[in-house]
Amino acid sequence: MNDRHMVLGMLAYATGQHAASWLQSTAPADATTNIEYWRSVAALAEEGMLDLFFLADSPGARTEKLNDFSRFPYMMNMFEPISLLSALAGTTKHIGLGATGSTSFYEPYNLARLFASLDHLSHGRAGWNVVTTASDYAARNFGLDKLPPHGQRYARAREFFDVVMRLWDTWEDDAFLADKANCRMFDPAKFHITDYHGEHFKLYGGLNIRRTPQGRPVIIQAGSSEEGKSFAAEAAEVVFSSDPTFEEAKQFYADVKGRMARFNRDTSQLKVLPGLSVMVGSSKAEAEDKYRELQSLIHPDVGRMRLGMDLEADLTGLPVDEPIPEHVIPQKANLHQAYFRQITAMIREQKLTLRQIYSSYDRGKVTLCGTPEQIVDHMEEWVDGGAADGFMLAFHVIPNDTTDFVRKVVPELQRRGRFRKQYTGTTLREHLGLERPANRYAR
Ligand SMILES: Cc1cc2nc3c(=O)[nH]c(=O)nc-3n(C[C@H](O)[C@H](O)[C@H](O)COP(=O)(O)O)c2cc1C
Structure with missing residues (x-):
């Protein structure tokens, strides 16, 4: 090298x-x-x-x-x-x-x-x-x-x-x-x-x-x-x-x-x-579409489970096209503060549904589309x-x-x-x- x-x-x-x-x-x-x-x-x-x-x-x-x-x-x-x-x-x-x-x-x-x-x-x-x-x-x-x-x-x-x-x-x-x-x-x-x-x-x-x-x-x-x-x-x-x-x-x-x-x-x-x-795409928009489509394939059980781990809450059975109810959210994080903060902001500030959150959240990681x-x-x-x-x-x-x-x-x-x-x-x-x-x- x-x-x-x-x-x-x-x-x-x-x-x-x-x-x-x-x-x-x-x-x-x-x-x-x-x-x-x-x-x-x-x-x-x-x-x-x-x-x-x-x-x-x-x-x-x-x-x-x-x-x-x-x-x-x-x-x-x-x-x-x-x-x-x-x-x-x-x-x-x-x-x-x-x-x-x-x-x-x-x-x-x-x-x-x-x-x-x-x-x-x-x-x-x-x-x-x-x-x-x-x-x-x-x-x-x-x-x-x-x-x-x-x-x-x-x-x-x-x-x-x-x-x-x-x-x-x-x-x-x-x-x-x-x-x-x-x-x-x-x-x-x-x-x-x-x-x-x-x-x-x-x-x-x-x-x-x-x-x-x-x-x-x-x-x-x-x-x-x-x-x-x-x-x-x-x-x-x-x-x-x-x-x-x-x-x-x-x-x-x-x-x-x-x-x-x-x-x-x-x-x-x-x-x-x-x-x-x-x-990778021939344009940024094409790459983003490809990624969005992949994210849409995440099974709701998997989405709930992975999100639940980082929110430190049991999301089993919650409807995916509604917001996560306030009462299931713990007072504070015990495991990963940063992950917890990111998810609670998506719930409280961006007002996203459960599906919208698990379709875009990836443990703080960013996928570079372009x-x-x-x-x-x-x-x-x-x-x-x-x-x-x-x-x-x-x-x-x-x-x-x-x-x-x-x-x-x-x-x-x-x-x-x-x-x-x-x-x-x-x-x-x-x-x-x-x-x-x-x-x-x-x-
Ligand atoms: C790219 C990458 C690969 C990793 N691979 C493994 C792994 O194969 N097995 C494992 O138990 N942890 C793996 N980890 C986790 C770390 O080794 C480590 O356990 C974790 O970051 C916690 O370490 P810490 O307590 O020093 O922060 C990986 C982490 C990264 C970023």
Whole structure:
């Protein structure tokens, strides 16, 4: 990459992130677990020369509101992500392969081993999204009644991360000799045992796989709390941010990068990628129509359920073409203040009906509708204005919106010199302009 190039990742959720994406005629009925389908989507992302193909994850199906989730089956039926990326490593050549791995529900040894294997299988294209997982559905699959408190999850995450990083340095880069003449496969002096006694983990051992092509997989992070941001500044190489406005994104960008000096890190070694959903049209009006039509396909049960979550109210059975009655609205928000404020303003100030609200509300996220030129204008404004190093593309409908982006927006980015015309490196680190880390034990 050169200094003007943006970083572009794709948040790959089977048929797309939109609640109605699986209803499209182009969506295979079995898309989420159809490996041929996944291969075709990864190939499309690679045709667009994107940096990163990323799989979000949470280890747990929902066990409540099954009527509603049966109409919006997000994370109800899916591949385990490292298994899927291992399969895709064989059919892609260049694109980075990233996945979420939970610090709450893995042991560090398992996780270190899995991602090290993925980095080898893909010849240096692996990335680990370090998350603490905020889901009681997941917690209940691992012997807990509910999630431990936020601070406790992050404390475990810090230790977890520390152990994983040590394990990835078990072997120095040149530890393996394969010296057949002298019957010596590896140099014992270049094997380093991790002897760890922490609050959450106790471990004595070494990873039984050699150091990975990238030294270690690229570290991704997506938390926006104080703990999340300081962890990002200290250790992450890619951060997914989720600020809907330019001003908020710019503030986040400055905040996280500003904290890096404390850890002696150069700001170029952390890529901040806000989420971006786009709808491409031959005119802005056409793109907006397309988006409106997609929104109109949201099933009322799904609309009520998703809105109800953020309004912290049970909207089950309420008529969709009437306003939400005042008596169901809680006095104040307990979970997300910003979401709550946005919805109550739509009810009280804009006087919208339930359907009108769920058809336009998207958790503070904005979908950029426009021509390829307008979309690239926006992307350049954010990158040149200090709010982003690139974007995580969250396509509403895959492969349709991905195809539009790859065949219409990418060429416009290239024409303006803002994106690569071909892959020049082979590893994810090289795509992103990240240094290969030295082994802590190497002399
Ligand atoms: C692009 C993006 C992808 C994410 N992927 C996951 C995921 O796969 N699994 C998960 O549990 N959380 C995921 N998250 C949520 C964050 O990792 C994090 O849990 C959340 O922002 C709360 O963190 P905080 O408490 O530090 O604010 C994602 C967030 C973003 C913006």
